Amino acid sequence: MNSLELFVGAGGMAMGITNAGYEHKAVVEWDKNACNTIRYNKERLNRVVSKWPLFETDVRNFDFANFEDSIDLLAGGPPCQPFSLGGKHLGLNDGRNMFPEMIRAIREIRPKVVFIENVKGLLRKSFNSYFEYILLQINYPDVIQRDGESWYEHLSRLEEYHTSGKQDGLCYRTVFRLVNAADYGIPQRRERVLIVAFRRDLNVNWSFPNPTHSQDALIWSQWVTGDYWEINEVSTSQRPELTPKIKSKINKLYKNGFPLELPWRTIRETILDLPDPETNLDNRLIHNHEYRPGARIYSGHTGSPIDEPAKTLKAGDHGVPGGENMLVHVDGRVRYFTIRESARLQTFPDDYIFQGSWTESMRQLGNAVPVRLAEMISNSIKAHLKTPVCTATH
Numbered sequence: 001m002n003s004l005e006l007f008v009g010a011g012g013m014a015m016g017i018t019n020a021g022y023e024h025k026a027v028v029e030w031d032k033n034a035c036n037t038i039r040y041n042k043e044r045l046n047r048v049v050s051k052w053p054l055f056e057t058d059v060r061n062f063d064f065a066n067f068e069d070s071i072d073l074l075a076g077g078p079p080c081q082p083f084s085l086g087g088k089h090l091g092l093n094d095g096r097n098m099f100p101e102m103i104r105a106i107r108e109i110r111p112k113v114v115f116i117e118n119v120k121g122l123l124r125k126s127f128n129s130y131f132e133y134i135l136l137q138i139n140y141p142d143v144i145q146r147d148g149e150s151w152y153e154h155l156s157r158l159e160e161y162h163t164s165g166k167q168d169g170l171c172y173r174t175v176f177r178l179v180n181a182a183d184y185g186i187p188q189r190r191e192r193v194l195i196v197a198f199r200r201d202l203n204v205n206w207s208f209p210n211p212t213h214s215q216d217a218l219i220w221s222q223w224v225t226g227d228y229w230e231i232n233e234v235s236t237s238q239r240p241e242l243t244p245k246i247k248s249k250i251n252k253l254y255k256n257g258f259p260l261e262l263p264w265r266t267i268r269e270t271i272l273d274l275p276d277p278e279t280n281l282d283n284r285l286i287h288n289h290e291y292r293p294g295a296r297i298y299s300g301h302t303g304s305p306i307d308e309p310a311k312t313l314k315a316g317d318h319g320v321p322g323g324e325n326m327l328v329h330v331d332g333r334v335r336y337f338t339i340r341e342s343a344r345l346q347t348f349p350d351d352y353i354f355q356g357s358w359t360e361s362m363r364q365l366g367n368a369v370p371v372r373l374a375e376m377i378s379n380s381i382k383a384h385l386k387t388p389v390c391t392a393t394h
Contacts, residue, residue, distance in 0.1 A: 001382060004067055006059050006076035006105060007098065010034045010354065010364035011041075011049060012346055013075055013117060016374025018048050020382055022073055028055045028062055033356040034364050040355050048349075059101045064108040072385060073378065074111035077118060077369055078102050099134050107141035110170055112202060113381050114138060116195040117369050120178060123193060129155065135174050136162055138197050142169045172197035175207065179373070182309040183211035186370045187265040188345045190312045194377065198384075206384050209376060211261065218263035219249055222307070232269055240307060240330050267327060268306045271341045278335060287353045288339035288361065295326050295336045303328040310337075310345045315366030325362055339365070347372040 003022035005014045008029040018024060029035055035056040041049045055062065078098040106114055116138075122131055133151060136158040137143075143161055145154040161167065174197040181190040198204045221228040223246060229239060253259065277291035297303060303326035304310040314324050325342065328334050337345070339354050339361045347370045354361040 001072040001385065002070060003073040003075060004028075004071045004105075004109065004111070005074075006062075006102065007078055008034070008038070008054075009077070009367045010037045011052075011352075012348065012368030012371050013077060013374040014052065015048050015348070015352070016369065016371045016376075017073065017075055017115075017378045018052075019371070019375045020378035022378065022382070024052050025067060025071065026055055027052045028057065028059050030056065030058045031364075032056070033360045034367075036355040037353070037361075037364060041352055044351075044353070046351060048352075059098060059105075064105055067109045069110050071109050071111040073113050073115060073381060074105060074109055075115040075374075075378075076102055076105075077116065077367075099137075103134075103137045103141055106138060106172070106197075107144070107170065110199070112199050112385060114172065114174075114195070114197040115377060115381065117374075118193045118195075120191045120193060123178060133158070135176065135195070138174050138195065139172050140167065140170075141172070171200040173200055173204075177208045179208070180211075181370050181373050182215070182264045183213055183261075184209075184373055184376055185213045185262065185265055186309070186345075186347055186373055187267060187270040188310045188313065188370065189308075190370065192369070196377070196381065202385070204384050206381070209380050213264050214259055214261035215264050216249070216253055217259035217261045218266070218308075219246060220253055220259050221263045223250055224253070228263065228266075228307075232272060234268070234307075238330055240305065264309050266307050267304060267310050267341075267345070270344050274338075274341065274344075277338050286340055287350070288343065289341070290338060290358075292336045292338070292358055295334045297326075297328075297334055301326070303334050306330065313337075313342055313345060313362070313366045315363040325366070346370050 001022045003017050003024050004026045005017065005024060006028045008014050008027040009031070011027070014024060014027050027038070035054060038049055038052065038054050042052065042054070102116065129152070133155045136155065140158060140161055143158055145151065174195060176193055176195040179192055179194050181188055181192070194208070196206065198206055218228070223242060274286065274289060277289055301324050303324070305328050307330070311324050325337050326334055327337055339358060340350070342362060342365045343352065343354065346365055346368050354364060356364070
């Protein structure tokens with residue numbers, strides 16, 4: 001199956017899609033550091049990215065004519081800063097709002113399926129109308145905004161078209177969900193809005209895969225059975241204190257019964273086999289695993305406890321907010337995540353090497369989609385494309 005991705009960044013979403021068996025016909029990105037990372041890994045003949053046709057350009061200048069009716073999956077994560085909770089909250093008035101280009105790509109390519117990722121802030125109350133506008137444009141990409149027509153006037157016309165029952169031409173069935181990556185086995189509590197749209201003529205019934213992991217199962221493994229500590233060889237003295245909040249959750253678990261999901265994955269089990277970058281010189285033998293000094297806790301930035309999934313890795317509007325991209329040991333010691341550790345938290349393979357400074361590499365990682373999450377969604381989409389009329393089983 002053929003795919004095309006816009007706003008590819010360092011390639012997390014694209015790598016997941018490739019792992020699911022799609023062949024990228026183009027990956028488009030304008031950021032030079034992200035493109036350097038992809039090019040470097042192509043030169044190293046990384047098996048996943050080696051065949052990606054990379055276009056380093058502004059998507060507004062990209063011609064989609066050669067891809068019409070030839071793409072099964074169109075994917076992309078339009079820049080999140082206009083809608084990010086940590087950004088300037090300018091939304092549609094932000095010059096970085098690239099959703100119009102995503103809609104143009106849908107209209108001109110006519111893909112079978114569209115897969116879009118963006119930040120939780122997109123669901124903020126102040127953006128409600130604009131988010132509805134985005135969804136209706138995905139549903140009806142041929143209903144184009146007229147010259148001199150405001151987006152709000154265009155929204156009203158789309159609403160009328162949607163309720164008329166007389167839709168023709170290019171149409172999509174669109175669903176969205178706020179997904180926590182930790183619920184799908186990613187060692188990071190990363191909440192993102194995922195949008196998936198199937199072309200209506202395919203008659204496909206689809207829903208998001210059910211979560212596979214849970215916090216309840218992690219608490220059970222840590223504080224009821226103790227399996228977590230035994231598997232990870234954590235002695236009693238190395239364990240965190242059992243807090244009243246956790247005790248309360250344990251009591252509820254006893255009442256509700258054994259969690260059926262797998263435990264959330266934690267930082268400890270994700271980086272367990274990596275040498276400590278602060279004390280072990282062997283880290284020099286591992287790509288992107290250099291120690292960075294200067295980590296500290298400050299208000300609003302308290303880091304990520306080692307026996308939990310990491311907090312969301314962030315890119316930052318003016319550089320990396322290091323307090324969040326930081327590991328907190330049980331004894332309270334803190335340090336920055338290395339680039340390699342951060343890559344693991346985003347489920348990149350160890351043979352994928354990031355280019356640029358620590359700040360630029362962390363920016364690439366903070367903007368990335370976890371590889372395994374993208375792969376899981378793409379596999380589900382692929383399974384349903386292979387069965388033209390199907391039920392929502394996964």
